[in-house]
Amino acid sequence: MDTTMFTSIMASTKKKHSDLPTNLRVAVRIRPMNATEKKDKCSNIVKVEKFNTSVQCKGKPFGPFFKVFDENATQEDVYKDVVSSQTKKVISGFNCTVFAYGQTGTGKTFTMEGGKGDAKSSKDDTSTGIIPRAVEDIFEQLEASGCEEYSLRVSYVELYNEELFDLLAANTEADDRERLRIYDDPSKKGVIVSGVEEVPVRSRADVYKLLELGAEKRRTAATLMNQRSSRSHSLFMVNVVVRENSISGEELVKQGKLNLVDLAGSENIGRSGAQGNRAKEAGSINQSLLTLGRVIRSLTTNAQHIPYRESKLTRLLQDSLGGSTITSLIATMSPASDNFEESQSTLEYAMRAANIKNKPICNTKVSKKTILKEYSDEIEKLRRDLRAAREKNGVIISEESHEEFQRSTARAQELEEQLNSVVDRLRRFTEDLMHMDEQYKHVFERKCELEDRLRERYRNLAEAEKEIEDKKDEIRMYTSGLEKMYVAACQTFGQAKQMRESADDMKQDLMAHWRKIDEMAASNDKNQAMVNSFAEKMGLFVNQVSDLSAEDSKKEEEIRKTIESDKEVSVASTRNIKSEFQQNASETRELISYLKESGEKIDNNFDKNIRTFAQRNDETIKQNIEKFAKLFVTTFSDAQKTNEILFAKLEAIKHQFEEFRKEVDPLMNELRGSATENMERRARERDLIRESTNSGLHVIMDFCKKMMEQVKTTSENLATKIDESQIADQESVEKTISTIGTLGDVIMSLDDGVGEETCDVCEIKEETKIHFDTNQESMNTTTAEFSAEIAKISTEIQNISSKFIEDASECRSSIVPQFEAIRNKNDEIAENCDKLENEIRRRTENVATIMTTKSSEFVENIGNVIKEANETIASIEYSKVDPKARVPARITAPVLTERELCKPPQPESVLNSGEVETGQEDNDEITSTKQNRRVTTFMRRDSLLDTTNIFSSPTSLLQRRAEIAEEDEEN
Numbered sequence: 001m002d003t004t005m006f007t008s009i010m011a012s013t014k015k016k017h018s019d020l021p022t023n024l025r026v027a028v029r030i031r032p033m034n035a036t037e038k039k040d041k042c043s044n045i046v047k048v049e050k051f052n053t054s055v056q057c058k059g060k061p062f063g064p065f066f067k068v069f070d071e072n073a074t075q076e077d078v079y080k081d082v083v084s085s086q087t088k089k090v091i092s093g094f095n096c097t098v099f100a101y102g103q104t105g106t107g108k109t110f111t112m113e114g115g116k117g118d119a120k121s122s123k124d125d126t127s128t129g130i131i132p133r134a135v136e137d138i139f140e141q142l143e144a145s146g147c148e149e150y151s152l153r154v155s156y157v158e159l160y161n162e163e164l165f166d167l168l169a170a171n172t173e174a175d176d177r178e179r180l181r182i183y184d185d186p187s188k189k190g191v192i193v194s195g196v197e198e199v200p201v202r203s204r205a206d207v208y209k210l211l212e213l214g215a216e217k218r219r220t221a222a223t224l225m226n227q228r229s230s231r232s233h234s235l236f237m238v239n240v241v242v243r244e245n246s247i248s249g250e251e252l253v254k255q256g257k258l259n260l261v262d263l264a265g266s267e268n269i270g271r272s273g274a275q276g277n278r279a280k281e282a283g284s285i286n287q288s289l290l291t292l293g294r295v296i297r298s299l300t301t302n303a304q305h306i307p308y309r310e311s312k313l314t315r316l317l318q319d320s321l322g323g324s325t326i327t328s329l330i331a332t333m334s335p336a337s338d339n340f341e342e343s344q345s346t347l348e349y350a351m352r353a354a355n356i357k358n359k360p361i362c363n364t365k366v367s368k369k370t371i372l373k374e375y376s377d378e379i380e381k382l383r384r385d386l387r388a389a390r391e392k393n394g395v396i397i398s399e400e401s402h403e404e405f406q407r408s409t410a411r412a413q414e415l416e417e418q419l420n421s422v423v424d425r426l427r428r429f430t431e432d433l434m435h436m437d438e439q440y441k442h443v444f445e446r447k448c449e450l451e452d453r454l455r456e457r458y459r460n461l462a463e464a465e466k467e468i469e470d471k472k473d474e475i476r477m478y479t480s481g482l483e484k485m486y487v488a489a490c491q492t493f494g495q496a497k498q499m500r501e502s503a504d505d506m507k508q509d510l511m512a513h514w515r516k517i518d519e520m521a522a523s524n525d526k527n528q529a530m531v532n533s534f535a536e537k538m539g540l541f542v543n544q545v546s547d548l549s550a551e552d553s554k555k556e557e558e559i560r561k562t563i564e565s566d567k568e569v570s571v572a573s574t575r576n577i578k579s580e581f582q583q584n585a586s587e588t589r590e591l592i593s594y595l596k597e598s599g600e601k602i603d604n605n606f607d608k609n610i611r612t613f614a615q616r617n618d619e620t621i622k623q624n625i626e627k628f629a630k631l632f633v634t635t636f637s638d639a640q641k642t643n644e645i646l647f648a649k650l651e652a653i654k655h656q657f658e659e660f661r662k663e664v665d666p667l668m669n670e671l672r673g674s675a676t677e678n679m680e681r682r683a684r685e686r687d688l689i690r691e692s693t694n695s696g697l698h699v700i701m702d703f704c705k706k707m708m709e710q711v712k713t714t715s716e717n718l719a720t721k722i723d724e725s726q727i728a729d730q731e732s733v734e735k736t737i738s739t740i741g742t743l744g745d746v747i748m749s750l751d752d753g754v755g756e757e758t759c760d761v762c763e764i765k766e767e768t769k770i771h772f773d774t775n776q777e778s779m780n781t782t783t784a785e786f787s788a789e790i791a792k793i794s795t796e797i798q799n800i801s802s803k804f805i806e807d808a809s810e811c812r813s814s815i816v817p818q819f820e821a822i823r824n825k826n827d828e829i830a831e832n833c834d835k836l837e838n839e840i841r842r843r844t845e846n847v848a849t850i851m852t853t854k855s856s857e858f859v860e861n862i863g864n865v866i867k868e869a870n871e872t873i874a875s876i877e878y879s880k881v882d883p884k885a886r887v888p889a890r891i892t893a894p895v896l897t898e899r900e901l902c903k904p905p906q907p908e909s910v911l912n913s914g915e916v917e918t919g920q921e922d923n924d925e926i927t928s929t930k931q932n933r934r935v936t937t938f939m940r941r942d943s944l945l946d947t948t949n950i951f952s953s954p955t956s957l958l959q960r961r962a963e964i965a966e967e968d969e970e971n
């Protein structure tokens with residue numbers, strides 16, 4: 001399989017130049033210091049200038065650049081600023097290239113591929129690099145633009161030691177990998193790489209997988225500068241084909257390509273520690289980068305010859321450098337002072353590259369037919385060339401030199417490869433078309449489905465509309481029904497109005513009726529006069545009857561009088577008794593209530609007093625007992641405490657005296673000893689003095705007689721002195737002995753418990769005694785108070801009891817006579833009642849006898865009288881009422897015609913009609929309304945009397961009339 005690289009995307013695609021040549025977009029990215037640099041204590045020599053467009057390296061300025069990203073720049077920042085605009089261009093048909101250039105270990109692979117996280121989207125992993133972000137972005141943009149037919153293919157190759165390898169090829173072993181050949185595309189500017197896989201990708205996940213696969217295969221090794229140094233240049237290509245339909249329905253194809261290049265690190269072989277193969281790799285890498293540098297320099301110095309062909313790298317990048325591709329370069333560098341030279345070189349490189357000018361060309365949309373025709377033309381041409389070359393080969397083999405033969409063979413091979421490449425491209429194009437057909441099919445199916453749904457919607461809509469129409473009809477029906485109802489209501493209202501008018505008329509008629517009733521009353525008066533005359537007649541008759549029974553009446557009168565007089569007497573006495581009885585009863589009642597009250601009062605008083613007394617007594621006793629108990633407890637505890645103190649003190653004193661005696665005894669002994677000794681010494685001295693004096697006197701007497709007197713005096717004086725001294729000594733000794741004796745006495749008395757007056761025990765005793773005395777006094781006081789209280793309470797109880805007894809006896813003395821009187825009265829009343837009862841019984845019996853006889857006679861007479869009265873009544877004649885009198889007619893509402901029902905009157909007219917009824921017209925209308933009434937019955941005065949229940953008699957008629965008049969008044 002062959003493919004074009006960094007050339008126009010499809011051989012057949014037409015190109016359209018943009019207006020102006022554009023400079024390469026160069027960005028600089030400074031990575032953070034790594035652990036080694038920090039360990040080596042390298043200083044940061046890079047400073048990003050304001051506006052992030054230039055940079056200083058050890059104070060030397062570089063720039064301006066498109067953008068300078070410092071250590072804090074994120075992957076997203078780099079992508080957004082440098083690459084995102086290019087993906088848009090790719091979709092609209094441009095070829096774009098982004099490549100990373102820089103010293104080894106400065107972050108080229110990190111920038112292009114990103115961290116090696118497991119995340120499947122840049123949203124999940126912020127370290128995601130440019131390649132995955134770009135593919136994700138292309139997918140997102142295609143989806144967002146609503147594009148349904150597109151195809152994405154990716155290729156991934158590496159350039160290692162000037163050899164090109166496919167990173168997506170099926171074989172996995174590095175040694176087995178087939179080398180890809182590149183050759184110039186004869187028809188276009190650029191090169192063709194044969195045998196590279198262009199893998200179709202249908203989703204983001206596919207791309208991630210391929211990227212992983214390629215990264216695994218890419219040659220990396222640990223160097224002193226980078227633990228995972230890329231030992232090759234890598235090229236990741238995304239080919240986007242979009243199919244659209246022209247207005248005329250022709251299928252147009254638009255293509256764009258994104259090349260993402262991760263160059264191997266430019267490095268100092270010595271510093272990277274490369275040896276053997278690594279050194280060879282480094283040499284090759286540097287070689288290709290040098291060529292790249294020369295190409296860049298040539299491009300920026302307008303040199304005649306651009307040395308693209310000097311390395312495969314520059315051949316591959318030919319269209320991206322000074323060609324028709326939109327190109328960006330990201331120069332990566334370290335901020336560390338150790339890498340100053342490399343960083344400076346990178347920045348110089350970047351500045352030069354920034355001066356390269358490209359002329360971007362947009363691949364125009366070409367029809368499918370044109371592309372296919374171009375492919376077939378090219379294939380045909382290549383076939384022809386190949387055939388010619390082969391034929392030529394045959395000729396050359398036979399006639400020309402071997403060298404020429406080999407050249408021709410090579411040419412034939414090349415042509416064959418080109419042919420294969422074109423066939424391959426055609427195959428891929430066809431595949432893409434098929435894929436897009438597939439997409440189209442899906443879109444078409446979706447469209448059909450949507451159309452079906454639309455049709456379904458239309459159907460539903462039509463049904464809904466029909467339903468709405470039906471509902472509208474229904475509503476119309478309801479509306480007309482409502483209108484009719486409204487008309488009927490209006491008519492009813494009109495009828496009601498008319499009925500009210502009729503009622504007014506009826507009222508008038510009724511007044512007339514009442515007038516007639518007045519007339520009836522007058523005739524009734526006449527009748528009354530007739531009845532009165534009848535009554536007179538009846539009076540006469542009764543008198544006659546009375547005369548007949550005058551005798552009986554006399555007797556009866558007598559009896560009656562007797563009864564009356566007896567009755568009066570009885571009644572009077574009964575009344576007296578009754579009143580007396582009542583008086584007594586009320587007195588008794590009063591007395592009882594008074595007794596009850598005073599009893600209750602006494603009860604309450606007694607109860608209250610006894611309770612108060614008991615309560616108070618109880619409290620006082622309780623208080624006194626508590627007080628006494630407390631006092632006792634205090635006294636007892638005080639006494640105990642005092643005793644304890646006394647005993648303790650006594651013990652202490654005893655102990656002290658014991659100690660004192662122990663100390664004093666030896667002293668006393670000593671004193672006694674020294675006193676005795678002193679006395680003995682004095683005695684001895686005295687004896688000695690006496691002896692010496694005596695001996696002196698004897699000597700002197702012999703020696704000097706003259707001095708006898710003097711000596712004698714002297715000896716006498718001496719003797720006196722000795723005596724005085726002796727006396728003093730004697731007194732002193734005696735005094736000491738008496739002191740010792742006193743001490744001894746004290747000790748003895750202490751031993752016997754007699755010496756207590758001489759120490760502080762006496763004080764304590766005195767205190768205790770005082771305390772005891774106080775307690776005793778307080779106890780005596782309490783007891784006296786207690787006794788006084790008890791005496792007081794006893795007196796109170798005595799007072800209350802005597803008062804109670806007094807009250808009770810007083811009460812008894814007042815109640816007893818009253819009770820006596822009541823009892824006597826009661827007896828008297830009972831006696832009178834008995835008497836009265838007997839008298840009444842007797843008289844009633846008499847009256848009953850007389851009444852029985854007289855009543856039968858009376859009944860007979862009355863029967864006769866009634867008979868005559870009936871005859872008289874039968875003879876009475878009623879006068880007739882005038883039959884021409886006006887009576888009210890029965891009124892009914894007018895019945896409306898159908899025409900009137902269909903044409904309803906306006907409510908206003910109905911409601912206002914009453915107000916505008918004036919003038920002749922109105923009178924006419926009233927007249928016509930009255931004409932509409934149907935007179936159903938005419939009532940005569942006499943028939944009215946017969947037929948109406950309410951008016952059954954003239955009196956009731958008058959009564960009813962009065963009631964109605966009252967009701968009217970009230971209303």
Ligand SMILES: Nc1ncnc2c1ncn2[C@@H]1O[C@H](COP(=O)(O)OP(=O)(O)OP(=O)(O)O)[C@@H](O)[C@H]1O
Pocket residue numbers: 030031032034102103104105106107108109110111226228229230231263264265266332
């Ligand atoms: N901007 C950055 N932020 C954080 N870490 C970074 C950055 N750039 C590079 N690194 C880290 O530095 C180390 C080297 O980076 P990387 O492999 O991308 O360098 P390189 O330029 O591709 O090196 P080589 O040319 O040797 O392949 C990696 O561990 C990478 O994670």
